[in-house]
Amino acid sequence: MSSHAVLYLAALATLALGLLWRGRLKKSRLPYPPGPPAEFLLGHARIFPRAEPHVQITQWARQYGDVMYFNILGKSLVVLNSQTATTDLLEKRGAIYSSRPHLQIFELAGWGSLPVFLPYGKEWARYHKFFAHTLGPKRVSEYQPVQLRHAHRLVRNMLDAPSEFSRHVNRYSVGVVLEAAYGPDMAADAKLERTIKYTEEITEKLAEMGDTSFLDLMPFLVHFPSWLPGLRCLAVAKETSKLQQKNEHEPFDDLRSRVSEGQAQPSLITGPLEELNKEGRSFDKQCGSNDEEELKFLRICGAIMVGAGGETTWTSIMNFIAAMLLFPNAQVKAQEEIDRVVGRDRLPEFSDRSSLTFVQCVMWESWRYHPPAPLGGTPHYSTEDDEYNGMFIPKGSTILMNTTALVTDERVYKNPHLFMPERYLPEHGEPLPMNATFGNGRRICAGRHLAEASVWIAIASLLALFEIRPVLDGDGKEVTPDIKFTSAITSHPEPFQCRFVPRNPKLGSLVEKC
Numbered sequence: 077m078s079s080h081a082v083l084y085l086a087a088l089a090t091l092a093l094g095l096l097w098r099g100r101l102k103k104s105r106l107p108y109p110p111g112p113p114a115e116f117l118l119g120h121a122r123i124f125p126r127a128e129p130h131v132q133i134t135q136w137a138r139q140y141g142d143v144m145y146f147n148i149l150g151k152s153l154v155v156l157n158s159q160t161a162t163t164d165l166l167e168k169r170g171a172i173y174s175s176r177p178h179l180q181i182f183e184l185a186g187w188g189s190l191p192v193f194l195p196y197g198k199e200w201a202r203y204h205k206f207f208a209h210t211l212g213p214k215r216v217s218e219y220q221p222v223q224l225r226h227a228h229r230l231v232r233n234m235l236d237a238p239s240e241f242s243r244h245v246n247r248y249s250v251g252v253v254l255e256a257a258y259g260p261d262m263a264a265d266a267k268l269e270r271t272i273k274y275t276e277e278i279t280e281k282l283a284e285m286g287d288t289s290f291l292d293l294m295p296f297l298v299h300f301p302s303w304l305p306g307l308r309c310l311a312v313a314k315e316t317s318k319l320q321q322k323n324e325h326e327p328f329d330d331l332r333s334r335v336s337e338g339q340a341q342p343s344l345i346t347g348p349l350e351e352l353n354k355e356g357r358s359f360d361k362q363c364g365s366n367d368e369e370e371l372k373f374l375r376i377c378g379a380i381m382v383g384a385g386g387e388t389t390w391t392s393i394m395n396f397i398a399a400m401l402l403f404p405n406a407q408v409k410a411q412e413e414i415d416r417v418v419g420r421d422r423l424p425e426f427s428d429r430s431s432l433t434f435v436q437c438v439m440w441e442s443w444r445y446h447p448p449a450p451l452g453g454t455p456h457y458s459t460e461d462d463e464y465n466g467m468f469i470p471k472g473s474t475i476l477m478n479t480t481a482l483v484t485d486e487r488v489y490k491n492p493h494l495f496m497p498e499r500y501l502p503e504h505g506e507p508l509p510m511n512a513t514f515g516n517g518r519r520i521c522a523g524r525h526l527a528e529a530s531v532w533i534a535i536a537s538l539l540a541l542f543e544i545r546p547v548l549d550g551d552g553k554e555v556t557p558d559i560k561f562t563s564a565i566t567s568h569p570e571p572f573q574c575r576f577v578p579r580n581p582k583l584g585s586l587v588e589k590c
């Protein structure tokens with residue numbers, strides 16, 4: 077029998093057992109939430125969209141309502157399509173909706189112990205507490221000098237090589253989190269480039285792996301050799317794990333050496349590392365098991381800041397740039413406000429933020445108009461059977477927050493398909509899209525306050541100094557690009573061109589000074 081046939085039979089057997097088992101376990105007489113018609117045995121496996129899932133799922137949301145149910149080869153998937161449903165379940169019933177599904181591929185790729193993928197429990201709670209303390213609203217202003225310095229470097233780079241704007245935004249986004257985590261030495265050029273390189277390679281590997289959901293259905297396949305047809309993803313996952321290890325260890329080990337030499341500069345990880353060192357506990361590679369645990373904890377905290385914060389911040393700023401190209405009126409209004417409040421003799425600072433109301437609205441509207449994580453980022457997972465509005469949600473359901481449905485909900489946002497920053501002004505009073513952007517409930521983004529400040533100062537600085545304009549054709553006419561967006565956990569524009577035209581004659585000297 078061929079290896080293909082073995083896999084096929086194994087899949088069918090697992091599926092049949094899974095379905096039988098699931099049928100036996102349905103404890104409630106209540107119906108599942110509505111959803112598109114399922115196929116016999118396969119459920120929604122064939123109809124669940126692979127490309128741009130948020131688009132099709134949001135269309136279904138209009139038909140089936142706030143909560144939808146899918147059965148993917150015997151596994152329950154529940155999609156939440158409204159702010160009310162996400163608040164009711166992810167927030168108010170957070171005790172049973174805050175875990176994460178166990179995804180085989182993440183384990184193999186070396187991400188299993190990252191807090192974003194940890195199940196709800198003690199281990200996760202320790203990270204959660206650490207970040208709530210160090211990145212909470214009271215502490216986050218400590219990072220403003222870092223963000224401001226990187227924002228100044230961003231506009232300087234933009235002035236020097238405007239066509240490389242995407243790369244400059246990436247250096248800004250990764251640079252801020254790298255420096256916040258490990259200090260300025262570890263975010264210096266060579267080390268920043270090293271992190272960017274690893275991150276890019278990991279992203280390529282992810283794309284190479286493709287759809288690996290079959291591994292969750294048949295987890296035993298991870299023990300099969302990767303040369304079998306269809307299992308090359310196992311080999312790629314192992315390569316990813318090696319890259320992930322390097323990405324995690326190298327900045328951390330550099331910082332450890334600095335701390336041992338008494339040369340480390342302040343950062344979120346430096347402080348606790350110095351404490352460990354001060355306590356006189358062996359700090360070199362032979363340290364005792366408790367210290368190993370402690371070091372691993374700090375190493376992972378640093379890694380997740382860079383991993384979860386770099387790409388998402390870059391995506392947010394790239395989506396903002398795309399919006400400015402497509403909606404020049406909003407850009408002009410924001411720049412008028414900056415000229416009025418900040419003037420043309422200095423660059424924006426954090427102290428201007430509360431006076432730059434329209435600029436804030438532009439940031440929020442960029443997040444609403446094109447959410448960086450259109451399906452809520454990482455899925456949640458339910459740990460108890462539950463009933464909601466007369467519907468049964470089984471224990472062990474994967475829960476997706478459909479951010480796209482939340483931010484285009486006509487019951488909440490008037491003309492949601494228009495880019496209208498003014499919708500957040502008191503006279504319109506539409507709700508900020510923050511819960512939709514950063515998730516909801518106990519697993520809400522741990523870095524949201526830092527992220528918001530990073531995105532704000534970057535866009536305020538860019539708007540102060542540049543007009544973001546379409547490129548010119550051969551006749552000197554502006555041609556607005558047809559921007560396409562990627563569709564994965566995050567969604568950002570595919571490569572496009574635009575011009576950053578200096579709008580302030582004093583720009584050169586201002587940028588030199590900073």
Ligand code: HEM
Pocket residue numbers: 191192193204211253380381382384385386388389392448449452453454455456513514515516517518519520521522523524526527528531
């Ligand atoms: C604009 C930038 C960012 C966006 C759009 C974003 C978005 C998200 C989303 C949607 C989630 C999933 C929330 C949920 O499961 O309900 C998340 C989780 C997370 N984010 Fe962010 N994020 C951003 C920046 C950051 C930064 C800068 C950091 C760290 C410094 C960070 C750290 C985390 C962590 C640790 C989690 C996992 C939380 C948990 O599982 O308990 N994020 N983020």
